[in-house]
Amino acid sequence: MWTQEEILVLLEKVKDPEIPVLSLLDLGVITQVQVTPENKVVVNMTPTFSGCPAMDYMRKSVEETLAAAGVQEFKVQMSFDKPWNTNKITPNGRKVLQAFGLAPPPVYQVIPDLDILEHTTCPYCHSTNTTLRTPFGPTLCRAMHYCNNCRQMFEQFKPL
Amino acid sequence: MNEQAIKELLYTLADNQLVLGHRNSEWTGIGPILEEDIAFSSMAQDKLGHSLAFYALLYELGESDPDTLAFMRNPSQFHCCQLVELPIGEYDFSLIRHFLYDHAEAIRFEYLTQAGYEPLAKVATKLRGELKYHLLHANTMVKQLGNATAESINRLQQSLNDAFPYALGMFESSPYEAELASAGIFPLESQIQTQWLENIRKVLAQTQLQLPDLESVMPVFGGRRGVHSEYLQPxxxxxxxxxxxxxxTEW
Structure with a gap:
């Protein structure tokens, strides 16, 4: 019989395919893990950006991880019931993003005001003397900024 | 509640996002500067994601699967407005279309989050955060280029004049809208148009661009009931x- 804790330990190994240091648990896209009395594991996931092509890949990674660990019966389902936002990234997730060179999204109250995009802290030199260059980047979840202090472009996991 | 009314609304929302998403994607690789290439490509990806979410709701209501809906219908079965099907033209036209369209879309999504039809409200709650970035982008670029050089101002003004009759066509009424409004699902198009005019005027007032006179413009309707321009079929x-x-085939 599987326990919820054991499944969570397994899932800690599943990383975001585009940010390989960030686990899906820290990203906050796994919204629920249940083990039924019949020993069936049910994992609920929610997409980050609706058009993100990595979502299907993430779902498959979860399925493969469960199968490889010997979980016989499982179901991984996507839903919008508990919509994802960047406040769901854990403190540990923010730490690894920063170390990876991606400025973590600021935590906001209620709804994000896009003014918070200005003066994002540079992940390299930690200066806030930075300028938003474009709210779009190499993937849907990233914005691009320029650091006026260390004079280089950097990417931010943008607040949603 | 009339299921047909909900379906017609979902088709309109989904088809607009799909077709404009496809048009935006035509800028991939040829944008005037790298940032704009990436912006239009990213918005294309978002909009395709939005259309998928709406087609998935239609599938739950018994319509065909999303791929079939996107790829297998004839133009007369599409409910999108003609604004979204027009060719990308030059960058100024695509920017103005994006500005006019996304201001309307932002208002629609705010209402949809309150829709008295829960599956739709959930999807809209999820998607509206993404849309904010589209709006931020449109406003930033229109304000910059709408105050820059004589050429940029003239180009944007010409595109605004050209796009405006089509933009008014975004607010084509449907036979179901009174019913949806009284059921608390979605307001009348005329109400959205009023708010839209107010919002775009606020931005245009910060530029040297003039909104064409509403009285002198004939809206281009028809798209919502399947009447399209010559550009949709190709x-x-x-x-x-x-x-x-x-x-x-399996992908």
Whole structure:
């Protein structure tokens, strides 16, 4: 019989395919893990950006991880019931993003005001003397900024 | 509640996002500067994601699966407004269309989050955060280029004049809208148009651009009931070109 804790330990190994240091648990896209009395594991996931092509890949990674660990019966389902936002990234997730060179999204109250995009802290030199260059980047979840202090472009996991 | 009314609304929302998403994607690789290339490509990806979410709701209501809906219908079965099907033109036209369209879309999504139809409200709650970035982008670029050089101002003004009759066509009424409004699902198009005019005027007031006189413009309607411009069929052919090579293949 599987326990919820054991499944969570397994899932800690599943990383975001585009940010390989960030686990899906820290990203906050796994919204629920249940083990039924019949020993069936049910994992609920929610997409980050609706058009993100990595979502299907993430779902498959979860399925493969469960199968490889010997979980016989499982179901991984996507839903919008508990919509994802960047406040769901854990403190540990923010730490690894920063170390990876991606400025973590600021935590906001209620709804994000896009003014918070200005003066994002540079992940390299930690200066806030930075300028938003474009709210779009190499993937849907990233914005691009320029650091006026260390004079280089950097990417931010943008607040949603 | 009339299921047909909900379906018609979902088709309109989904088809607009799909077709404009496809048009935006045509800027990939040829944007005037790298940032704009990336911006239009990213918005294309978002909009395709939005259309998928709406087609998935239609599927739950018994319609065909999302791929079939996107790739296998004829133009007369599409409910999108003609604004979204027009060719990308030059960058100034695409920017103005994006500005006019996304201001309307932002208002729609705010209402949809309150929709008295829960599955739709959930999807809209999820998607509206993404849309904010589209709006931020449109406003930033229109304000910059609408105050820059004589050429940029003239180009944007000309595109605004050209796009405006089509933009008014975004607010084409449907036979179901009174019913949806009284059921608390979605307001009347005329109400959205009023708010839209107010919002775009606020931005245009910060530029040297003039909104064409509403009285002198004839809105281009028809799209919502399947009457389209000559540009939709070639777009659909191109979009479905790979799919039609082998519709049963596994991706």
């Amino acid at each position: 777009l659909l052919d191109e979009m479905a070109e790979v799919y039609n090579l082998d519709p049963n």
